[in-house]
Amino acid sequence: MTVPPGNLADRPAAHGVSSGIAERRDAGPESGATARPDDLLSELLRSVRLSGERVAAYRPPPAFSLGFAGTGSLHIIEAGDLELRIDGRPRVERVRAGDVVLVPRGDPHHLHDAGRGPAGPEPARWLCGTFTIGDPQAGHLLGALPGVIVLGAGRAPAPEGLEVARRMLLIEMDSPSQGSAVMISRILDLIFIQVLRAWAAGDDAEPNWLAGAFDPQIGLSLTAIHRDPGREWTVEELARVCNLSRSAFAARFTARVGTPPAGYLAQVRLDAATELLRGTSLPIALIAERVGYTSEAAFSRAFKNRYRTPPARWRRDIRGH
Structure with a gap:
């Protein structure tokens, strides 16, 4: 799982088959x-x-x-x-x-x-x-x-x-x-x-996104994150989505999903970024804004931490030029 940025300045910006x-x-x-x-x-x-x-x-x-x-x-x-x-x-x-x-x-x-x-x-x-x-x-x-x-x-x-x-x-x-x-x-x-x-749905399911999705409360927060990863989600807002207190939500999310809410949100944002990098010609700065980062530099740091390469180079490599 991707860890969230350690720098508070990196807080995200607000945003509204194959054949058989x-x-x-x-x-x-x-x-x-x-x-x-x-x-x-x-x-x-x-x-x-x-x-x-x-x-x-x-x-x-x-x-x-x-x-x-x-x-x-x-x-x-x-x-x-x-x-x-x-x-x-x-x-x-x-x-x-x-x-x-x-x-x-x-x-x-x-x-x-x-x-x-x-x-x-x-x-x-x-x-x-x-x-x-x-x-x-x-x-x-x-x-x-x-x-x-x-x-x-x-x-x-x-x-x-x-x-x-x-x-x-x-x-x-x-x-x-x-x-x-x-x-x-x-x-x-x-x-x-x-x-x-x-x-x-079984009792021995390991913590991960799927076990979290089947939790009647945590599943609501996961859906919210995936549908709008660029939004400036806070733990308090996600807890309200689940009708839980902040502390109860954070503990339950981590137990069901296996990572804290901020870490999971960071991963989903970078997933969304790879789709935009691969499928569009949008500038890196605009992609950073769309997936919830206040600056291109903050986005590039998070992206490189996960993929070991800057987003512009990743885009060139995935497209073969």
């Missing part, structure tokens, strides 16, 4: 329902432009060990017992039929056979969906999530409707037709969101 591809591997809304006014998860997923990419069915031979890396992954375990290891971490997760495993950040990981000889469980079988991020600069939103989320027996329950979604994926894989690629992409998107919802 089905594979089988034997070895290795615009109208209708009304959206919630504080639907932060939808807003942030739109900004990340996360999209289901492809799905594959795995039925490997015994004693397998398969590696996955480079993209967000979703494993729907259909049969067998497997061990999941995130590379570089000692903890091993035991997963079995009915479990859902989400690796949202794309951390390299391996799935191993956990069977116990000839009398062991049914051979392992699972579906694996992958995801792409349309805006790599917004990837830290997913980076704030845990390395792996496991739902199922003995844990937070798997999402409702998962079995229906799984069957729909199999239909599109077994009998592909016109529109199957988009169907697979949309189904993966739905499952991804369902898993995030189920995890964030």
Whole structure:
């Protein structure tokens, strides 16, 4: 998380899908329902432009060990017992039929056979969906999530409707037709969101923006920040949005989100700045004003602290000239 500027003079100014591809591997809304006014998860997923990419069915031979890396992954375990290891971490997760495993950040990981000889469980079988991020600069939103989320027996329950979604994926894989690629992409998107919802609503959710979004009070302040990051927000104003006292709000925000309000606001402002730097030709000074800084110098200091390069150079590098 980005720390807020230490200089009081740096206080901000006042301001008013990709295609899906089905594979089988034997070895290795615009109208209708009304959206919630504080639907932060939808807003942030739109900004990340996360999209289901492809799905594959795995039925490997015994004693397998398969590696996955480079993209967000979703494993729907259909049969067998497997061990999941995130590379570089000692903890091993035991997963079995009915479990859902989400690796949202794309951390390299391996799935191993956990069977116990000839009398062991049914051979392992699972579906694996992958995801792409349309805006790599917004990837830290997913980076704030845990390395792996496991739902199922003995844990937070798997999402409702998962079995229906799984069957729909199999239909599109077994009998592909016109529109199957988009169907697979949309189904993966739905499952991804369902898993995030189920995890964030659980008691063991780690502090981050998603857990905060599901808090009925802190979620209101997060929505306010994301919708108007350039406003001169104070802790008192954000506390009023949540109908909490200043001290109660600050403590609850930090506990749910994992960083103080000022630090989170600073991060969101710089996110907004990168969008303007990449997508517009606005002068740096005007961008600084729009995202809530009183001076170009204050903005440049904050930007360089996070990206290790001045905003003008960052813009040149991202555009390739």
